[in-house]
Amino acid sequence: MSEQGTDRVKRGMAEMQKGGVIMDVVNAEQARIAEAAGATAVMALERVPSDIRRDGGVARMADPRITEEVMRTVSIPVMAKARIGHIVEARILEAMGVDYIDESEVLTPADEEFHLLKNQYTVPFVCGCRNLGEAARRIGEGASMLRTKGEPGTGNIVEAVRHLRQVNAEVRKVITMSEDELMTEARNLGASYEFLKEVKRLGRLPVVNFAAGGVATPADAALMMELGADGVFVGSGIFKSDNPERFARAIVEATTHYQDYKLIAELSKDLGIAMKGIEISTIAAGERMQERGW
Amino acid sequence: MQGAVREHLQSIEACGAEGVLVKWPKDLETLDALILPGGESTAMRRLIDRYGMMQPLRDFAESGKPMFGTCAGLILLAKTVVGYEEPHLGVMDVAVERNSFGRQVDSFEAPLEIKGLDGAFDAVFIRAPHIVSAGPSAEVLCVHDGRIVMAKSGQFLGCSFHPELTEDHRITAYFLSMIPSRSGFPLPN
Numbered sequence: 001m002s003e004q005g006t007d008r009v010k011r012g013m014a015e016m017q018k019g020g021v022i023m024d025v026v027n028a029e030q031a032r033i034a035e036a037a038g039a040t041a042v043m044a045l046e047r048v049p050s051d052i053r054r055d056g057g058v059a060r061m062a063d064p065r066i067t068e069e070v071m072r073t074v075s076i077p078v079m080a081k082a083r084i085g086h087i088v089e090a091r092i093l094e095a096m097g098v099d100y101i102d103e104s105e106v107l108t109p110a111d112e113e114f115h116l117l118k119n120q121y122t123v124p125f126v127c128g129c130r131n132l133g134e135a136a137r138r139i140g141e142g143a144s145m146l147r148t149k150g151e152p153g154t155g156n157i158v159e160a161v162r163h164l165r166q167v168n169a170e171v172r173k174v175i176t177m178s179e180d181e182l183m184t185e186a187r188n189l190g191a192s193y194e195f196l197k198e199v200k201r202l203g204r205l206p207v208v209n210f211a212a213g214g215v216a217t218p219a220d221a222a223l224m225m226e227l228g229a230d231g232v233f234v235g236s237g238i239f240k241s242d243n244p245e246r247f248a249r250a251i252v253e254a255t256t257h258y259q260d261y262k263l264i265a266e267l268s269k270d271l272g273i274a275m276k277g278i279e280i281s282t283i284a285a286g287e288r289m290q291e292r293g294w
Numbered sequence: 295m296q297g298a299v300r301e302h303l304q305s306i307e308a309c310g311a312e313g314v315l316v317k318w319p320k321d322l323e324t325l326d327a328l329i330l331p332g333g334e335s336t337a338m339r340r341l342i343d344r345y346g347m348m349q350p351l352r353d354f355a356e357s358g359k360p361m362f363g364t365c366a367g368l369i370l371l372a373k374t375v376v377g378y379e380e381p382h383l384g385v386m387d388v389a390v391e392r393n394s395f396g397r398q399v400d401s402f403e404a405p406l407e408i409k410g411l412d413g414a415f416d417a418v419f420i421r422a423p424h425i426v427s428a429g430p431s432a433e434v435l436c437v438h439d440g441r442i443v444m445a446k447s448g449q450f451l452g453c454s455f456h457p458e459l460t461e462d463h464r465i466t467a468y469f470l471s472m473i474p475s476r477s478g479f480p481l482p483n
Contacts, residue, residue, distance in 0.1 A: 001404055006402075008459055009418060012459045016333050016366070016421075017297075019297065019333075020296050037340070038341060038344075041334070075392060075393065097396075097397045099397055099421070122399045
């Protein structure tokens with residue numbers, strides 16, 4: 001009678017995250033800080049994106065021990081990252097009982113051609129996107145939640161803004177198009193016709209869409225909400241700042257009250273130094289994580 | 295403050311009532327009834343404390359106006375949360391256990407028989423809590439798999455699952471009929 005892993009159950013889990021902040025953590029202690037600060041979920045990984053960027057080499061799924069420790073420590077949902085197309089990493093994370101898998105461009109892709117067929121899993125997936133076509137392809141494979149990619153580990157919000165604006169502008173365009181224009185738009189975007197019809201019918205994306213990849217301050221988080229994100233992922237921004245506890249709390253509150261500018265001003269006072277950040281044009285094209293996946 | 299707020303608002307409007315978002319204590323003043331949505335109860339609790347919402351919410355409960363908690367909202371309402379020394383609002387005469395059906399991979403949907411509703415209700419359970427015991431003032435409205443998943447106690451209504459994630463507005467209508475000026479409104483089929 002009861003059924004697990006349905007679209008409603010998998011997408012519904014992301015609905016419960018709305019208006020919230022999902023924080024990258026690399027150990028149980030950080031997970032505890034994130035939960036106490038009001039994070040709605042944590043993403044367990046071995047190194048935050050800025051360290052992956054600095055260290056180079058191949059970035060893989062975290063040691064299961066780290067993820068298990070985090071799962072034991074907090075009562076909020078625990079997400080974990082698998083490499084793009086790495087079927088076995090994803091199955092391992094599912095078997096461990098993580099609550100959500102991020103098929104993530106932050107890790108080194110295992111497959112440069114094919115993403116995971118995510119509708120084959122009971123565990124739900126979140127995937128990155130830069131535009132509506134990419135969003136459509138990931139949802140088509142079974143992603144239950146999206147996040148715009150931004151440029152992870154940079155502390156620079158510019159790419160996150162670009163991608164969120166792009167997706168939302170394309171959604172608005174589809175909504176206002178007449179039915180007989182949708183097939184051509186589907187071809188142009190690389191999206192399925194059925195998907196665009198659903199976007200038009202709903203007047204929005206069919207799944208929750210968070211912003212990611214560059215959020216470093218409370219004002220950055222509020223900006224993403226202002227631009228229409230359902231919530232934010234913060235990777236390196238919290239635990240690479242001077243005062244993670246305060247940064248975490250301030251980012252959560254700025255996300256909830258994103259249009260209360262006096263409050264955000266208060267939250268932003270004396271926070272200490274945010275992560276240093278990287279100007280995007282100084283990153284070689286081959287090192288841009290957002291180019292991974294299609 | 296956080297969670298599946300939009301879906302509840304849509305359901306309220308589908309039932310012909312007006313829904314407003316509550317983020318601050320002053321937002322409670324004009325309301326006839328309050329829904330505490332699904333989301334993450336620990337995150338909601340921190341924001342409730344941070345923005346001085348706890349006493350105004352308890353006052354609202356004290357005033358006798360109906361309150362409905364779904365999933366995390368039920369946890370906020372309950373008098374006892376198993377494994378925790380203190381409840382959150384602690385106003386509804388039930389004890390709840392968090393994440394009692396397991397992790398997300400164990401989340402499910404199932405048709406439920408609910409007292410007062412004709413025909414099955416397709417319910418979505420997500421990392422759901424359940425009601426371990428209902429006090430003498432509480433009426434059990436639904437049991438699934440031997441666990442209480444919906445109950446009413448005075449002006450408080452609570453369920454483990456997420457009626458807001460389905461297009462079936464009967465539970466929202468049931469809740470709205472607990473507002474004295476709306477009692478007797480027929481439930482949609």
